[in-house]
Each structure stands twice: as C-alpha cells, then as structure tokens.
Amino acid sequence: xxxxxxxxxxxxxxxxxxxxxxxxxxxxxxxxxxxxxxxxxxxxxxxxxxxxxxxxxxxxxxxxxxxxxxxxxxxxxxxxxxxxxxxxxxxxxxxxxxxxxxxxxxxxxxxxxxxxxxxxxxxxxxxxxxxxxxxxxxxxxxxxxxxxxxxxxxxxxxxxxxxxxxxxxxxxxxxxxxxxxxxxxxxxxxxxxxxxxxxxxxxxxxxxxxxxxxxxxxxxxxxxxxxxxxxxxxxxxxxxxxxxxxxxxxxxxxxxxxxxxxxxxxxxxxxxxxxxxxxxxxxxxxxxxxxxxxxxxxxxxxxxxxxxxxxxxxxxxxxxxxxxxxxxxxxxxxxxxxxxxxxxxxxxxxxxxxxxxxxxxxxxxxxxxxxxxxxxxxxxxxxxxxxxxxxxxxxxxxxxxxxxxxxxxxxx
Amino acid sequence: xxxxxxxxxxxxxxxxxxxxxxxxxxxxxxxxxxxxxxxxxxxxxxxxxxxxxxxxxxxxxxxxxxxxxxxxxxxxxxxxxxxxxxxxxxxxxxxxxxxxxxxxxxxxxxxxxxxxxxxxxxxxxxxxxxxxxxxxxxxxxxxxxxxxxxxxxxxxxxxxxxxxxxxxxxxxxxxxxxxxxxxxxxxxxxxxxxxxxxxxxxxxxxxxxxxxxxxxxxxxxxxxxxxxxxxxxxxxxxxxxxxxxxxxxxxxxxxxxxxxxxxxxxxxxxxxxxxxxxxxxxxxxxxxxxxxxxxxxxxxxxxxxxxxxxxxxxxxxxxxxxxxxxxxxxxxxxxxxxxxxxxxxxxxxxxxxxxxxxxxxxxxxxxxxxxxxxxxxxxxxxxxxxxxxxxxxxxxxxxxxxxxxxxxxxxx
Numbered sequence: 020x021x022x023x024x025x026x027x028x029x030x031x032x033x034x035x036x037x038x039x040x041x042x043x044x045x046x047x048x049x050x051x052x053x054x055x056x057x058x059x060x061x062x063x064x065x066x067x068x069x070x071x072x073x074x075x076x077x078x079x080x081x082x083x084x085x086x087x088x089x090x091x092x093x094x095x096x097x098x099x100x101x102x103x104x105x106x107x108x109x110x111x112x113x114x115x116x117x118x119x120x121x122x123x124x125x126x127x128x129x130x131x132x133x134x135x136x137x138x139x140x141x142x143x144x145x146x147x148x149x150x151x152x153x154x155x156x157x158x159x160x161x162x163x164x165x166x167x168x169x170x171x172x173x174x175x176x177x178x179x180x181x182x183x184x185x186x187x188x189x190x191x192x193x194x195x196x197x198x199x200x201x202x203x204x205x206x207x208x209x210x211x212x213x214x215x216x217x218x219x220x221x222x223x224x225x226x227x228x229x230x231x232x233x234x235x236x237x238x239x240x241x242x243x244x245x246x247x248x249x250x251x252x253x254x255x256x257x258x259x260x261x262x263x264x265x266x267x268x269x270x271x272x273x274x275x276x277x278x279x280x281x282x283x284x285x286x287x288x289x290x291x292x293x294x295x296x297x298x299x300x301x302x303x304x305x306x307x308x309x310x311x312x313x314x315x316x317x318x319x320x321x322x323x324x325x326x327x328x329x330x331x332x333x334x335x336x337x338x339x340x341x342x343x344x345x346x347x348x349x350x351x352x353x354x355x356x357x358x359x360x361x362x363x364x365x366x367x368x369x370x371x372x373x374x375x376x377x378x379x380x381x382x383x384x385x386x387x388x389x390x391x392x393x394x395x396x397x398x399x400x401x402x403x404x405x406x407x408x409x410x411x412x413x414x415x416x417x418x419x420x421x422x423x424x425x426x427x428x429x430x431x
Numbered sequence: 432x433x434x435x436x437x438x439x440x441x442x443x444x445x446x447x448x449x450x451x452x453x454x455x456x457x458x459x460x461x462x463x464x465x466x467x468x469x470x471x472x473x474x475x476x477x478x479x480x481x482x483x484x485x486x487x488x489x490x491x492x493x494x495x496x497x498x499x500x501x502x503x504x505x506x507x508x509x510x511x512x513x514x515x516x517x518x519x520x521x522x523x524x525x526x527x528x529x530x531x532x533x534x535x536x537x538x539x540x541x542x543x544x545x546x547x548x549x550x551x552x553x554x555x556x557x558x559x560x561x562x563x564x565x566x567x568x569x570x571x572x573x574x575x576x577x578x579x580x581x582x583x584x585x586x587x588x589x590x591x592x593x594x595x596x597x598x599x600x601x602x603x604x605x606x607x608x609x610x611x612x613x614x615x616x617x618x619x620x621x622x623x624x625x626x627x628x629x630x631x632x633x634x635x636x637x638x639x640x641x642x643x644x645x646x647x648x649x650x651x652x653x654x655x656x657x658x659x660x661x662x663x664x665x666x667x668x669x670x671x672x673x674x675x676x677x678x679x680x681x682x683x684x685x686x687x688x689x690x691x692x693x694x695x696x697x698x699x700x701x702x703x704x705x706x707x708x709x710x711x712x713x714x715x716x717x718x719x720x721x722x723x724x725x726x727x728x729x730x731x732x733x734x735x736x737x738x739x740x741x742x743x744x745x746x747x748x749x750x751x752x753x754x755x756x757x758x759x760x761x762x763x764x765x766x767x768x769x770x771x772x773x774x775x776x777x778x779x780x781x782x783x784x785x786x787x788x789x790x791x792x793x794x795x796x797x798x799x800x801x802x803x804x805x806x807x808x809x810x811x812x813x814x815x816x817x818x819x820x821x822x823x824x825x826x827x828x829x830x831x832x833x834x835x836x837x838x839x840x841x842x843x
Contacts, residue, residue, distance in 0.1 A: 271665075
C-alpha cells in the first residue's frame, strides 16, 4: 500500500482551525460550546462529509465520523482527540489528533485501502477543564467514568449547568445515552503532541505511550474575614489570601518531597474575593492539579496537602474546604496496540521511544472500555498550553503516517 | 441655637443611597461612573437643590453644593466625603459624611442660623481605587497632589482612560480646571465612620482625628513561564503564582517585623494568567497596600518588600516588577480645627478621643490646601469594606449634630 500524507493540506487545516479562536493569533482560546467552538465544529463536520464519512453527534457533542468497513458488524477501530483549547494556548494540543486522524483516513482511502472493520474518528467534547472544572468530560461519559446525573449538575463559572449549556449549543437528550458499550471498539489510538521535552531532547521522532499518569484535581476554598486594608490591625486579621499563599506553597513542597520526577502539582487558578487593592481578602478559591505515574504517591501528595490545609487554617483562623473534582486511576496501555505501533515504526525505519504520558488525555478514559495506546510527536521545548506551542509539519506528517498504517493493520 | 438632627430622614436617605448598587442588599457595589453611581449622583443633586444649595460639578465629577454666606467673598467652610463603594462593601463608608453633611446644613437652616462664610458640601469623585487603581482621585486633583496629565492617562481594567470614561459620564473639560486655590476654604471637616474598632471598644461616641496615616499602594507584576500542569517537570518550572505567594507572605512579614501596631500591609488583589486549573501560571499581578502613621517605617516595609522581590525572583527564575501607584506623606490635622471639634463635644457633654486615622481619606489631600480635621463615629466591630458594616442611627445623628455645631462656629 502506497501511503502518502498530504502535509501541506494538513498544515493548512491546522492553521484554519486555529482561526476559530477568542484570542488574537498566535494564541488560541476555544472554550467548549463557545461560539468559536461551535463554528469550528461546523467546519470540521464539513471536512468529514467531504471525506465521505458518516457523522454522528451524541448528547454531549462528542462527534463520531465513521468510515464503514466491509464487515460493519465487527467492533470498529477508533482514533481521535479533542479540539477545545484553554485560554491563550496553542494550536496543536488535541487538534493534531483530530485533523491528523482525518488525514490518516484520507490517506488510506487514496491508497485504495478497504478496511474490514469500520474506522471511526472521534472528537471528544471538553477535554479541557476550563469551563466545567473537570477534564475529559466527553470521554468520561463515553466510558461510564462519570455518571450522567453528576455531569448534568456541573456548572460553569457563570453558574449555568451543563444541561443548559449543551441544550443552548444544540445538544439534547439524556446523557445516559452517551455511554458506549465496552467492546464497541477493538482498538483505539490517539495521536498527540508530547507536551513535554523528552522526544525533542533525545531527538526521537515518535513516542509510543505505555502508561498514562494518574491525575487529580481539586478546589480549595479558604474563608477568612474581610475588612479595610488600613483599619484592620495585623493581629486581628484572618486573611484568606495569605492562607491560600501558604497552601499553594505547601502543595509545591509536597510534590518536591516525593523525590520522584513524575510527581507534579500546580495551583493554576486563584480567585480572590472581593479582590480590591484596599480590602483584606475574605475568600479565596484555588484550583489545583496533582499528578503522578504512581497513584499512591499522588495520593500521598494529596494527604500532605490536606494536613497543610488543616495546620494553616488553624494558625490563621480561617477555614479551608477541599473539594475533589477528580481523582483518577492511571492506566497501562494495551500491549497489543503498543506492539502494533512499535512494529509499524520499525517497518518504516522510524526511531521511537516507549514512554509514559504525564499529561492525561481522553485515552485515559477510553482505555477503560477498549485496548488503547497513544502516539506522541515532539513539540518544541516541550511547550504546551501556551501560544508558542509548536510541532513541525514533518513531525505531524510522520505521526499521521504511522497512525494511518497502524489503523490499517488494526482494521484488517 | 436649637439644633436638631432629623435622624429618621437621614437614616432613610442612607437606606435609599444604598439601593444604588450593583450588588444585592445588604452589600453595596457602586463603582465610580458606573450607571448606579451616575443614578446616585442625580438623586443626590436633587436633595441638594431641595435644600436650597447651589450645585456645581467640576471636570472630574467632584460635586460642590454651596450655602451662600452673608459674606460670600470670604473663604468658605467645607465638609463632605465620597459616595463610591468598593465591590460588596457596606452602606456607611463615605456616605455618612455626604448625607450627614447635608443634614447638618439643613439642621442649621431649620435653626435659623445664617452663616457669614459660605458652607460648602463636597462629594469627591472616586475616593476608592477600585476602577482606576488610585484612591482619592478627586481630592488629589483638587489639591494638586496629582497632575491633570497623569490623571487623564489612568486606565480602568477594561483599558479605558479616565478621559474617555469621564466624558462618557458627562464630565468634560480639562482636568487642570479641577485644582482649587490654596486658601479657598478656611476650614474643612469630614464626618466618617471610624473603620476600626477603637471607639466601640472604649465605648466612646466620637473621635477627633489629629493625624492621617501615610498610605502607599503598588502593583507587583511577576512574569514566569507557563506550560502544561502535567507535562512540565517541577525542576523546570518558573511558576509566577508561587513566586507571588512568597512575595505576599514577605509583605506580611515586613509589616509584622516593625513591631508597631500602626504598620499594616495587605495584598488585596491577585490576578493569575492564564488562570486555568491545568496550566502553570505565567504571569501574576498583585495589588498591594502599605500604611503607617510613620512614613519612614512605611517606607522601611516597602524596602523590605523590594529586597524580597529580588531574592524570590532570582531563586524562582522569574521577574518581579514593582510599580508604585501612590506613596503619600501622612498629614497632621490642623490644631485649630481639632480644638473647635473638641470644644463642641465638651459643650454638648459628649465624650471623645483624639485619634489617628489608619485609613486614609479625601481629607488627607484637602489638608494640603486648607486647615482640616475629621470627626469619627463608631462602627460595629470596626467592620468596613464589607456588607455588615454598620453604625447606629444614634451614632450617626450625634456625629451630624457635632458637625453642624462645628460648621456654625467655623462659618461665623
């Protein structure tokens, strides 16, 4: 089979997708169910139709584009990723897996390949937690990792429920209907930028993911007492922000204390109330993210954070309430899929590393219902979630080629 | 002279003014030149006209309501305060000095008093720094403490200049015209809630202010490097928020280190960019407020903050840029005015304390152009800048009575 990737077209499509953005170029902001997200979805579905794929959307907006196989009753082979983007991020995170997946299918069609199993390209809704606080919303629902009733009660920062927001975006029906049967796919492969520096440092063009780290995310809400910045004396203060500052530093200390390079913890969000220069903060909400390959070590960090919250809030006479958003198990990727990806790289003479993903992805949840692995390509300096995120057209093309070849083998 | 305060009417007017608010009751949010602020100004001017006062507004919206004296060429006696309110604050800060000042004038009129000097009630624009970052905007301009060109370039958080915003609110003309001649007032007295706990603790109904503490406020902007919360390893991070957390704690330590009860320092505002739960913060802006009765001690705190910013930013490989918003001298109130207020209290048998104001007020700037003092009344638990700010009708009435009596003596 003579597989060729149309790199110029794929590059152009990535550029076009980046224009559906609420931030000026080169930054990309595409929040789930925003007008830009909805416009991007329309554009994307048009590409699917032009490629001759059958398109289906579920009640939460997960989009499925199917290339019907000669034996359509067999479980399909899946690929795909997400297209939403956190504020002021880049253009490659997720999108490479969706548009690369599409180009892989087009390449197979051009080569005259006829799959026995159907090949299905997925675009998952809200991989990013920006709007509803929880990441991988679509794939959690698909895999049954999140119940429909819990999901429908999620609220965005304007207090609108997921139920309202998805209805306004045109996605109706019970979220119960989103869940897929285990075994509906025989295999799933997600193409993605690495979002870390290892492939670039080692000058290796491809990474095959053998495990995905265990993520947890949480809110910590600190309540103290507000007052006038001039008039409230220092010994009388119960300053919520200073307590929050100590709690954020305690989380960092917890991550450093494990001694493991795979332990990472971040306070990415800090909302201060009332948030005025001459008022003592009365309430602060921190958004925190804690990850490790080893779930016990990850939970050890969470335990240390909990202890620190107790100590700090007692000493500063505030309250600190921890609310877990998610605390997921890690996954080990399916050896059979890893083997197919490795054999494909070897056949084509591409060097690869087997590696773990410290970032988590929809594949973490899809792996609960079918054999799954991921294919990583390098990104410059490991930068991601920032405007200067970058992968070369060659790297994207190479990843797409290996993906196409692997899908063909998995669909035979 | 038989002076009586219409406490019921004054209480009702304070209640009405509190309804011009962007926050639900009992909280008050009234940002300068917001629709609610403009509606409150219209309502207030109507009250002035009903009281028979001549109303004038200057180019920045400072409002002057004059009761013409029998010798109108003499410098007038001034009183007044502000009506803007920080987000989710209370209904007494500033408003007691404006509506109390109005009721004092009405009481003098009812008693048949005829002043030799004109008595002028001032409502200062933007005492609160919420919108433009700098407090006492109106009185700074009146007193020449802020130049017109510097003021016109101030921007609000939406990037609109003061010049645009005041024009949209209907205030035109050069800000140079706002400045008053020194000597335009023979005396100025501002009635205000204490915003601290001392009068209540000591069960004293009135405070006469002998000095106003030296305030400083500043922005600290920390720039680090963003990235993915899962993928960027801890040793590679240049997290702007963790640096900001340490800087805020260093400011608190600087305030505690003076050993003086009058040293206070606050980080009231913290903006995190991009501000997402799964992204390492790349930039943080802190809004800080530092005050002391002793300007050298205050500047000592600022020096320690500066050193800490240097140490922390070197260690965490970020940059920290300090931008002073204001760094004002303290003021000593005019002994002659303090004496008049003290004699008035004694004559009426009201206990009083002479005290310093740790909060700063428009009087700090008006004191640069005329003899000035302030009259404080207790507020519950010293609470201010919060929805449960409260002074009793009796306390407000007593303060208004002393103010009226003192204005009469100063206007003779």
